[in-house]
Amino acid sequence: MTFNHAESNRAPYDVEADTDPDSVFWRVASVIRAEQDNDGKPAKEYRTEIRSRWTPDNLYFLFVCPYKQLNLKPNPQTHTETNELWNWDVAEVFIGSDLHNIQKYKEFEVSPQGEWVDLDINLNAPHFKGDWKWNSGLKVSARVAPEIHKWYGFMRIPYASVDSIPASAGNNIFRINFFLSEGLGPNHKAIAWQPTHQSTFHVPKVFGTLKLVN
Numbered sequence: 001m002t003f004n005h006a007e008s009n010r011a012p013y014d015v016e017a018d019t020d021p022d023s024v025f026w027r028v029a030s031v032i033r034a035e036q037d038n039d040g041k042p043a044k045e046y047r048t049e050i051r052s053r054w055t056p057d058n059l060y061f062l063f064v065c066p067y068k069q070l071n072l073k074p075n076p077q078t079h080t081e082t083n084e085l086w087n088w089d090v091a092e093v094f095i096g097s098d099l100h101n102i103q104k105y106k107e108f109e110v111s112p113q114g115e116w117v118d119l120d121i122n123l124n125a126p127h128f129k130g131d132w133k134w135n136s137g138l139k140v141s142a143r144v145a146p147e148i149h150k151w152y153g154f155m156r157i158p159y160a161s162v163d164s165i166p167a168s169a170g171n172n173i174f175r176i177n178f179f180l181s182e183g184l185g186p187n188h189k190a191i192a193w194q195p196t197h198q199s200t201f202h203v204p205k206v207f208g209t210l211k212l213v214n
Contacts, residue, residue: 003007004194004208005165006032008052008059010169017141019152020198021051021064029053029062034178038201046179046191048091051109054212056159056167063091063110063180064154070144070151071184076113083132085109085117091153092179094121094207097163102175102204110140110153118161123202169214176210177201 006066009029018025037043049064073088088094089112096105103123107130110116120134137158144151159167162174179201180191196203 004142006030006050006052006193006208007056007211007212007213010212010214011053011055011060013056014058015060015156017139017154017156019062019141019143019154021049021062021152025053026051026062032083032178032193034191036192036195038179038190038192038195039197040195042063043189043191046182046189048178048179048191050093050178050193052210054159054167059159059162059167061108061155061157063178065091065112065153065180065182066089067112067149067151068181069183069187070112071182071188072113073111073115074112076115078116079119080116082115083109083117085110085111085115086181087197088181089151090121090181092181092201093155093209094177094179094201094204095162096175096204096207097165097172099175102207105175105204106136106158108136108138108155110142110155112144112151112153114140114142116140116155121191121202123204128202136158167212169212172212174210175204175207177204179208
């Protein structure tokens with residue numbers, strides 16, 4: 001099977017939070033575009049841009065997400081993780097370092113309100129739900145720009161939470177996929193980098209790859 005390929009560019013330093021795609025940190029990063037719905041139909045009006053960078057200590061993602069109508073959780077909590085955050089608008093990355101057992105990977109989500117959840121996924125486990133009590137040390141930040149109908153979601157993921165092999169350019173390749181959930185009810189949209197063509201995002205055989213580069 002041929003996989004679509006994305007790259008994460010090395011960063012010379014770590015940052016706490018940066019949701020500006022034009023910042024010094026993000027402007028040199030390659031742009032990954034998710035512009036299909038999860039059935040594989042073009043959805044350019046919801047084209048989501050994702051950038052990635054890495055350091056020896058952290059893996060970073062920035063999502064630039066267009067929206068028409070935000071579906072937000074009432075009374076958001078940003079100091080603790082929000083289980084079942086996927087019931088509202090979120091940007092998601094699914095990432096696995098075990099290229100032989102692709103049924104095991106991690107799931108990270110950020111909402112427009114700065115809520116978050118991280119999960120340890122094992123599709124081989126009976127009655128799969130995902131372990132949301134697993135703690136990666138994920139840090140997130142988000143902001144909404146209503147004047148242009150976009151929101152920005154930042155993730156800083158401790159590198160050791162996704163791979164036991166030290167980070168180095170050219171030597172670390174992950175299975176990966178990116179998703180955006182937007183809108184409510186009949187107006188809900190599910191946007192994917194690699195569409196799964198199923199009712200679930202959890203189809204690792206269709207994931208692409210992410211390679212660490214300088």
